[in-house]
Amino acid sequence: xxxxxxxxxxxxxxxxxxxxxxxxxxxxxxxxxxxxxxxxxxxxxxxxxxxxxxxxxxxxxxxxxxxxxxxxxxxxxxxxxxxxxxxxxxxxxxxxxxxxxxxxxxxxxxxxxxxxxxxxxxxxxxxxxxxxxxxxxxxxxxxxxxxxxxxxxxxxxxxxxxxxxxxxxxxxxxxxxxxxxxxxxxxxxxxxxxxxxxxxxxxxxxxxxxxxxxxxxxxxxxxxxxxxxxxxxxxxxxxxxxxxxxxxxxxxxxxxxxxxxxxxxxxxxxxxxxxxxxxxxxxxxxxxxxxxxxxxxxxxxxxxxxxxxxxxxxxxxxxxxxxxxxxxxxxxxxxxxxxxxxxxxxxxxxxxxxxxxxxxxxxxxxxx
Amino acid sequence: xxxxxxxxxxxxxxxxxxxxxxxxxxxxxxxxxxxxxxxxxxxxxxxxxxxxxxxxxxxxxxxxxxxxxxxxxxxxxxxxxxxxxxxxxxxxxxxxxxxxxxxxxxxxxxxxxxxxxxxxxxxxxxxxxxxxxxxxxxxxxxxxxxxxxxxxxxxxxxxxxxxxxxxxxxxxxxxxxxxxxxxxxxxxxxxxxxxxxxxxxxxxxxxxxxxxxxxxxxxxxxxxxxxxxxxxxxxxxxxxxxxxxxxxxxxxxxxxxxxxxxxxxxxxxxxxxxxxxxxxxxxxxxxxxxxxxxxxxxxxxxxxxxxxxxxxxxxxxxxxxxxxxxxxxxxxxxxxxxxxxxxxxxxxxxxxxxxxxxxxxxxxxxxxxxxxxxxxxxxxxxxxxxxxxxxxxxxxxxxxxxxxxxxxxxxxxxxxxxxxxxxxxxxxxxxxxxxxx
Numbered sequence: 001x002x003x004x005x006x007x008x009x010x011x012x013x014x015x016x017x018x019x020x021x022x023x024x025x026x027x028x029x030x031x032x033x034x035x036x037x038x039x040x041x042x043x044x045x046x047x048x049x050x051x052x053x054x055x056x057x058x059x060x061x062x063x064x065x066x067x068x069x070x071x072x073x074x075x076x077x078x079x080x081x082x083x084x085x086x087x088x089x090x091x092x093x094x095x096x097x098x099x100x101x102x103x104x105x106x107x108x109x110x111x112x113x114x115x116x117x118x119x120x121x122x123x124x125x126x127x128x129x130x131x132x133x134x135x136x137x138x139x140x141x142x143x144x145x146x147x148x149x150x151x152x153x154x155x156x157x158x159x160x161x162x163x164x165x166x167x168x169x170x171x172x173x174x175x176x177x178x179x180x181x182x183x184x185x186x187x188x189x190x191x192x193x194x195x196x197x198x199x200x201x202x203x204x205x206x207x208x209x210x211x212x213x214x215x216x217x218x219x220x221x222x223x224x225x226x227x228x229x230x231x232x233x234x235x236x237x238x239x240x241x242x243x244x245x246x247x248x249x250x251x252x253x254x255x256x257x258x259x260x261x262x263x264x265x266x267x268x269x270x271x272x273x274x275x276x277x278x279x280x281x282x283x284x285x286x287x288x289x290x291x292x293x294x295x296x297x298x299x300x301x302x303x304x305x306x307x308x309x310x311x312x313x314x315x316x317x318x319x320x321x322x323x324x325x326x327x328x329x330x331x332x333x334x335x336x337x338x339x340x341x342x343x344x345x346x347x348x349x350x351x352x353x354x355x356x357x358x359x360x361x362x363x364x365x366x367x368x
Numbered sequence: 369x370x371x372x373x374x375x376x377x378x379x380x381x382x383x384x385x386x387x388x389x390x391x392x393x394x395x396x397x398x399x400x401x402x403x404x405x406x407x408x409x410x411x412x413x414x415x416x417x418x419x420x421x422x423x424x425x426x427x428x429x430x431x432x433x434x435x436x437x438x439x440x441x442x443x444x445x446x447x448x449x450x451x452x453x454x455x456x457x458x459x460x461x462x463x464x465x466x467x468x469x470x471x472x473x474x475x476x477x478x479x480x481x482x483x484x485x486x487x488x489x490x491x492x493x494x495x496x497x498x499x500x501x502x503x504x505x506x507x508x509x510x511x512x513x514x515x516x517x518x519x520x521x522x523x524x525x526x527x528x529x530x531x532x533x534x535x536x537x538x539x540x541x542x543x544x545x546x547x548x549x550x551x552x553x554x555x556x557x558x559x560x561x562x563x564x565x566x567x568x569x570x571x572x573x574x575x576x577x578x579x580x581x582x583x584x585x586x587x588x589x590x591x592x593x594x595x596x597x598x599x600x601x602x603x604x605x606x607x608x609x610x611x612x613x614x615x616x617x618x619x620x621x622x623x624x625x626x627x628x629x630x631x632x633x634x635x636x637x638x639x640x641x642x643x644x645x646x647x648x649x650x651x652x653x654x655x656x657x658x659x660x661x662x663x664x665x666x667x668x669x670x671x672x673x674x675x676x677x678x679x680x681x682x683x684x685x686x687x688x689x690x691x692x693x694x695x696x697x698x699x700x701x702x703x704x705x706x707x708x709x710x711x712x713x714x715x716x717x718x719x720x721x722x723x724x725x726x727x728x729x730x731x732x733x734x735x736x737x738x739x740x741x742x743x744x745x746x747x748x749x750x751x752x753x754x755x756x757x758x759x760x761x762x763x764x765x766x767x768x769x770x771x772x773x774x775x776x777x778x779x780x781x782x783x784x785x786x787x788x789x790x791x792x793x794x795x796x797x798x799x800x801x802x803x804x805x
């Protein structure tokens with residue numbers, strides 16, 4: 001009887017936690033915009049897409065009265081949301097709203113400050129700031145064990161953005177998570193400007209990003225995978241205090257910046273749909289992604305075999321390029337099993353691939 | 369001519385006598401040799417150079433600075449421009465026009481009668497050319513990392529042992545006072561028992577995308593440059609930048625292993641062993657032909673309980689260099705004569721007469737020539753070089769597979785992981801193969 005009771009309880013718990021396992025949006029985000037020195041229509045739409053893309057957030061955009069207009073009807077109910085995003089620089093809000101926002105955070109709410117150099121809520125105090133000329137720059141983690149930055153490359157390149165010089169985050173407990181290094185100087189005397197700041201306030205959290213400003217043209221900085229991913233991670237941390245999102249394979253590195261034209265990364269299905277057309281001069285990203293998937297499997301036989309079967313599918317595909325087959329043979333050479341060997345052997349008659357087939361078969365037969 | 373041959377035989381015999389025995393280098397003061405400290409030409413070590421790019425020429429100049437101790441007579445390179453520059457340098461030093469040139473190392477090794485050879489090549493050629501030169505019983509000054517794969521390294525180590533030749537690795541930090549002093553303080557327990565070591569190596573740099581296929585410049589024998597590596601069209605990436613492509617190199621990680629990991633091992637007494645467990649992660653570029661990790665961070669556990677973290681410098685508190693942590697504090701060494709400690713008093717410690725005094729060399733190239741002459745071991749022999757790069761190569765395997773690797777440092781095999789074991793070697797493109805020892 002007692003046992004049965006525990007089972008019921010377990011089932012209830014499972015049902016309760018199940019939604020969080022799937023990709024249903026659990027968190028409501030309110031994006032407040034309407035006044036800014038950048039094109040807030042572009043940025044707020046982008047933020048909405050980026051947050052919703054996680055599958056964790058369902059975002060709503062709310063527009064404030066325009067500059068100089070009466071604010072008395074502007075009265076957002078912060079408490080209905082898990083995350084409030086400020087894409088706003090403009091008229092000071094009525095004191096009651098500021099106080100409500102502060103209370104909301106102190107009581108456990110999450111606040112994400114996007115490129116706000118002045119703060120309507122009295123939470124981050126602005127200093128005198130200078131906006132530097134739009135440029136590419138390097139970003140370096142200052143704190144690598146914070147949930148937002150944990151697992152990210154220590155250094156990465158960020159394209160065509162504005163560096164805010166002289167920003168001093170309010171609150172002694174503010175943590176500068178990452179900083180821009182001007183002129184891509186990783187070493188030696190260098191000018192460091194905070195670009196991501198985290199702060200705990202009461203029961204809540206504030207994440208500030210100074211990256212991703214629109215440029216009235218292609219908005220390159222907004223499409224930077226580094227900006228997108230840190231915004232998604234910062235949002236989750238602000239809303240919940242932790243980050244469950246994996247670091248995607250396309251996070252930029254010191255080797256180069258990475259753009260996501262539609263704000264999205266791609267999936268394993270995209271990978272095998274596209275890798276057969278592999279053209280080294282066009283892009284190496286599908287192959288990089290394949291290698292990442294293999295590493296992520298971490299020796300798990302089932303996962304590796306699943307990948308191997310798809311890789312063999314490319315070897316068998318008459319439409320797939322030799323370039324794609326070469327790269328797949330190279331990976332199979334160490335991670336393949338007996339499953340791939342007949343398909344590898346069949347390619348030996350393809351003169352373009354003879355060396356690669358030999359490479360793969362030699363290694364597949366070797367061990368210690 | 370007869371005199372020269374006789375001396376060379378002497379050099380080789382004494383090397384054989386010293387093999388396997390630790391001997392304090394027996395440096396004969398030059399004044400004892402007469403000639404007012406100058407050696408007669410017939411008494412100079414006769415050398416050749418294979419690989420005369422930037423590192424090969426740097427080594428050549430360092431040898432030539434030794435004046436009269438040695439003489440280059442032949443050079444070999446697959447780039448005829450490099451070759452011509454090398455010949456010019458040698459001819460200038462010898463005040464003649466006699467330096468012989470080769471575009472193929474096989475012909476070089478076949479035709480030349482030398483005492484020693486200085487070799488500086490891309491890593492993918494090390495296994496074959498080091499082993500062939502050693503099999504010819506030449507003494508070798510060889511660049512680090514000594515191998516691209518563990519299998520290559522094992523072959524080179526076996527060849528050195530079998531042929532009893534004198535080997536010096538280009539791990540020249542060993543011949544600098546601050547590194548030696550740091551290692552000596554640590555090995556004599558001045559920071560207590562060592563529990564943890566951090567090794568910071570350079571971060572990776574920017575990629576270049578994938579440049580278009582280009583015509584091979586007339587001075588370059590591209591097929592020979594590639595040698596045992598997979599055949600690829602020429603895209604203008606060759607000298608210097610080969611280091612950012614996995615077919616030829618492991619990147620900054622394997623390049624610098626022969627410096628700061630080597631120093632770490634020297635101080636911690638790990639020169640003749642390896643880790644038992646390796647795990648970690650890397651960061652790879654998403655686009656372009658440069659495909660070595662630009663970041664790396666892995667932990668090696670040793671059988672005696674020591675742990676060594678190897679990472680790109682940006683990830684570590686002390687950045688570049690070696691930091692040993694012991695019960696009583698830490699010691700850090702790096703280039704630029706850096707030697708610091710948790711307590712500056714540690715650095716004033718005197719090493720007593722009966723304590724360990726690490727091998728002392730003040731000039732890495734002189735040390736090689738002296739060792740060839742005396743038949744005693746160099747400051748940077750082959751096995752420590754193999755053990756240092758093994759740490760990086762095992763780290764590379766752990767990062768590539770995403771698995772924790774178990775390594776048996778005695779039988780030198782990966783245990784319980786067939787996939788990872790396959791990464792211990794790279795198949796050679798026909799007709800090349802790893803020579804037998």
